[in-house]
Amino acid sequence: MPHIEIESHLPGITGLLEYRKDSAAPIRELTQILLRGPSSLTEGERELIASIVCYGNECRFCTTAHTAAANLLLGETTTTASVLNDINTAPVSEKMKALLHIASLVQKSGKQVTEEAVQTAKNAGATDLEIHDTVLIAALFCLYNRYVDGLNAFTPGDPEYYKTLADRIVHHGYTRLPGGYDHLKNNPVQ
Amino acid sequence: MAHIKVPEAVPGIRSLVMYRPETGKHLYQLAHVLLRDDSPLSSAERELIAAYVSHRNNCMFCMSSHAAAARCLYGDESAIVDDVLTDMQRSGISEKLKALLVVAGKVQISGKSVTAQDMEEVKRLGATDREIHDTVLIAAAFCMFNRYVDGLATLTPTDPEAYKEMGKRMVEKGYALPDANGK
DSSP: OOSSOOOTTOOHHHHHHHHSHHHHHHHHHHHHHHHHSSOSSOHHHHHHHHHHHHHHTTOHHHHHHHHHHHHHHHTOSHHHHHHHHOGGGSSSOHHHHHHHHHHHHHHHOGGGOOHHHHHHHHHTTOOHHHHHHHHHHHHHHHHHHHHHHHTTOOOOOOHHHHHHHHHHHHHTOSSOOTTOSGGGGGSOOO | OOSSOOOTTOOHHHHHHHHOHHHHHHHHHHHHHHHTSSOSSOHHHHHHHHHHHHHHTTOHHHHHHHHHHHHHHHGGGTHHHHHHHHHGGGSSSOHHHHHHHHHHHHHHHOGGGOOHHHHHHHHHTTOOHHHHHHHHHHHHHHHHHHHHHHHTTOOOOOOHHHHHHHHHHHHHHOSOOOOTTOO
8 A cells, every 4th residue: 555645546656646746747747858759769778778777676666667668669578578687688789788787877876887887888889968868767767766666656466557558658658648547547457 | 077078167967957958957847846846844854855865875966055955944053954964863853854854764775665664653753645755755856866966977066165155046046947157
């Protein structure tokens, strides 16, 4: 049960973002720009960065949601699973390996990001903006994971829930649904 | 030197929001909503939570600037800020605020470290759902800000006077995007 009173039809982050909408607005907008805005990293690559941070923070709700989104965007499930298992042997470019490595350092602490880790990314062709966005995406998910688990938000066990959620964050994005979430009241989540 | 080409001589997060204002404006908006807009916790208390979490993350820039803002807001009682950063449990703040800072400190480690017992304790001392929510979100937000600032190795002034001025500006102007000169 969540630590505070959250509407029961809204699991995970959705219930928290609906609990306080004025703080939710900039969080949603920031996420939308970073993960869906114009970028030289694909949306799939950016969801991989989110996934590895959520996985490192052991946030089950966020990890399941963002790996589902990454899988949907990549059109297969092997890459995401390999990245979470071992960045070095995953079927991604050298540049992505270096960026994922930076993200996993940020997950531990900003201070862990070394000159060497950044240089490796630059040598593999990463631009300043790609490095910037990688660090900010990783930092943002350190916020999300703590928000969700720190308030013990409800984490559904039903895989179908995450399929629907992934579909929404891939096809609609991270902004609030125009009509809100009342329609979910008729579909209790397990 | 910062890991990427940000404006020179501009410290901390300000150099980053100038580098990418599209993301910067939402980061500042979030800081403003959480630390200045309506909340059952005072701005001084919320800046204290921000400084406490930044201190635990060893983020010198965020700790120094938010401690300076908190000292400014506490006015005559500004010594409270340093007492909390030195030994929170022995400081003169209320038992409720101590329990909220315990929760913030747990969030700093991981969201999963917040226990049902922590919640029982904080509620027993009179904290409302909204106070708990705001504490957790401020702590989580500073786990983001600290990683952003240190992860890109931004400029961290060492002169305490620089932070005094920053703290004053954060109290007077709130979290407004810097101009072209970083001011």
